[in-house]
Amino acid sequence: MSTLTESAPGFRPGRTLPLRVEAVRQLKRRRTQVMGLVLALLPFVLVAAFAIGGTPEGNPQRGPSLMQTATESGANFAATCLFVSAGFLLVVPVALFCGDTVASEASWSSLRYLLAAPVPRARLLWSKLAVALAFSAAAMVLLPLVALAVGTAAYGWGPLELPTGGGLAAGDAAWRLTVVVGYVFASQLVTAGLAFWLSTKTDAPLGAVGGAVGLTIVGNVLDAVTALGDWRNALPAHWQFAWVDALQPRPEWGGMLQGTAVSVAYALVLFALAFRAFARKDIVS
Numbered sequence: 001m002s003t004l005t006e007s008a009p010g011f012r013p014g015r016t017l018p019l020r021v022e023a024v025r026q027l028k029r030r031r032t033q034v035m036g037l038v039l040a041l042l043p044f045v046l047v048a049a050f051a052i053g054g055t056p057e058g059n060p061q062r063g064p065s066l067m068q069t070a071t072e073s074g075a076n077f078a079a080t081c082l083f084v085s086a087g088f089l090l091v092v093p094v095a096l097f098c099g100d101t102v103a104s105e106a107s108w109s110s111l112r113y114l115l116a117a118p119v120p121r122a123r124l125l126w127s128k129l130a131v132a133l134a135f136s137a138a139a140m141v142l143l144p145l146v147a148l149a150v151g152t153a154a155y156g157w158g159p160l161e162l163p164t165g166g167g168l169a170a171g172d173a174a175w176r177l178t179v180v181v182g183y184v185f186a187s188q189l190v191t192a193g194l195a196f197w198l199s200t201k202t203d204a205p206l207g208a209v210g211g212a213v214g215l216t217i218v219g220n221v222l223d224a225v226t227a228l229g230d231w232r233n234a235l236p237a238h239w240q241f242a243w244v245d246a247l248q249p250r251p252e253w254g255g256m257l258q259g260t261a262v263s264v265a266y267a268l269v270l271f272a273l274a275f276r277a278f279a280r281k282d283i284v285s
Helices: 002-007 019-027 030-053 074-085 091-107 111-115 121-157 170-187 189-201 204-223 226-234 243-246 254-280
Strands: none
Touching: 019 121, 030 074, 030 091, 030 121, 074 121, 074 170, 091 121, 091 189, 091 204, 121 170, 121 189, 121 254, 170 189, 170 243, 170 254, 189 204, 189 254, 204 226, 226 254, 243 254
16 A cells, blocks of 8 residues: 555655644643643633632742742743642643554544555654643743733732742743743653653553553652662653752753653653554554
């Protein structure tokens, strides 16, 4: 089939399933719109919570935290929103966009028709993966942007007050937060790889999404087991909050570099497994 289609006059595999078409399809889906609404509403929920309960008090045993400075400025509020959501909430859109993309086509029995169009298997996966990662990155950007706007309206525009004392000017704080968002996205690539690989192995979108979220939670649990010692350094979850080092008077990059290396390494292996599995899969749905 592929030999015949690739040699057919005028057929160009690279022109099939354009990214624009796939992006529009995904953007129109209800789950994309609902997830965007949830992320956009979170800052409003936190502002209401702070208005009702006040700013959280610090824990003397753990020292100062971002939560204590949440209402100091819009930049502080954006950093706090990232802090409370990076551990779990931001895992969900990544797992959803990457885990639902192929499995949903199979569950609708439309996957075989896409391949019969004909869309080469590798081209189909590349298009879907690129769009899924783009939507995941958009989710990472949407939350802090809305939080920055909401926080500025509620608490004013000012420097980023650091929990350890001192502050960062607005311009310096902006690029530090940009680095933080980039790192949060990089740390979620493991979840993206898990979800995408599972999406090529099952026809149940909920199984792929739930499996990726579940395995991510297992990683967090294992990281909490201090008896594992240095073995925890190989867990992506061990580095998920390394971005806090960027919000220091003098930023430390070592933890973020290690976390990025671990996350990207796992992700590349999982993406390769996804392409390998899909290339050999008998598509019947």
